[in-house]
Amino acid sequence: MACSSLDISAECLKLSQRKELPKHVAIIMDGNSRWAKAKGMPRIAGHREGAQSVKRCIKAAIHNNIEWLTLYTFSSENWRRTPEEVSDLTSLLKYYLKYEARQLHKEGIRVRIIGEIDRFDRKLQDEFSAIEQLTKKNNRLTLTLALSYGSRGEIVRAAQRIAEDIQQGNLTIDQVTENVFAKYLFAPDIPDPDMILRTSGECRLSNFLLWQSAYAELIFVDTLWPDFTENHFNAALETYVRRERRFGARPGL
Ligand code: IPE
Ligand code: IPE
Ligand code: MG
Numbered sequence: 001m002a003c004s005s006l007d008i009s010a011e012c013l014k015l016s017q018r019k020e021l022p023k024h025v026a027i028i029m030d031g032n033s034r035w036a037k038a039k040g041m042p043r044i045a046g047h048r049e050g051a052q053s054v055k056r057c058i059k060a061a062i063h064n065n066i067e068w069l070t071l072y073t074f075s076s077e078n079w080r081r082t083p084e085e086v087s088d089l090t091s092l093l094k095y096y097l098k099y100e101a102r103q104l105h106k107e108g109i110r111v112r113i114i115g116e117i118d119r120f121d122r123k124l125q126d127e128f129s130a131i132e133q134l135t136k137k138n139n140r141l142t143l144t145l146a147l148s149y150g151s152r153g154e155i156v157r158a159a160q161r162i163a164e165d166i167q168q169g170n171l172t173i174d175q176v177t178e179n180v181f182a183k184y185l186f187a188p189d190i191p192d193p194d195m196i197l198r199t200s201g202e203c204r205l206s207n208f209l210l211w212q213s214a215y216a217e218l219i220f221v222d223t224l225w226p227d228f229t230e231n232h233f234n235a236a237l238e239t240y241v242r243r244e245r246r247f248g249a250r251p252g253l
Contacts, residue, residue: 020241021241022193022195022240023067023068024066024068024069024070024193025197026070026071026193026196026212027057027196028072028196028197028199028205028206028208029053029073029225030200031200031201031202031224032047032224032225032226035224035226035227036049036226043085044088051092053225053226053229054071054096055100056228056230057233059230060234062109064233067141068141068191069144070143070190070193070209071146072149073147073149074089074115074146074148074149075148075150075208076115076116076207077150078148094123094124094127097128097130101135104131105134105138108138108139109135109138109141110137110139110140110142110143111134111142112144112145112190113144114146114149114154115150115186116148117148120147120148142190146208146209149207150207152207154185154186155185155211157184158181158185161184162176162184192212192213192215193209193212193213194245195219195236196213196216196217196219197219198218198220199221201221202220203220217245219236219239
């Protein structure tokens, strides 16, 4: 069982106004296939419905003045799914980016993509560049889509690039600090997530932001992603504001 309650009483909402909300929320959007199965529908129906939840979630993030929203959309490991499901997912992504680009731009959202982009077909890679380009000057919310993203792969890639720089004399071993290492990750300018939320009752990170999540508050909820609404988002923020973040320091200091 996941551990957050969905109680969003007036008292809770007051609490969130007093305490500091997360600047960066990252979400593992899980449970699309179980949602579809429960309804006797094909998996793609769950993914399609999940795309509607993405829109609701963006709205909720904006309403709460969240600056950074990162969505785990397709993992490096998701390529292991059947060719039909992979093809359905990439088609849905293509459709979403094509038809939502203008709306996202209109709403002042900057879109970023992280992951092994070159594993997608050329046309989709072009869509990624187009939406990043179109929205790059926006500053209301930075929406990062993690696509063909895997954290171990990201860390290995960073280590390879550091080794290259050392070999070429651009960097010394002593200069490789935590801060320098982080600069070699996919998006060094994006702050670490304050909160990572996973839907569908699974309590694991599944290779998502392993480096960046060192001090993130982890919140697991039972709701399946296609059922996720603005109220669920607000409830997760309520759970977050009740947590005490310590970063290794003694409580109360
Ligand atoms: C999440 O839904 C979407 C992706 C991983 C692409 P799933 O398809 O993993 O749904 P469940 O977890 O099997 O229900
Ligand atoms: C994680 O969900 C990836 C995304 C939500 C995009 P999975 O459904 O792929 O993760 P596991 O297999 O349950 O760990
Ligand atoms: Mg899943």
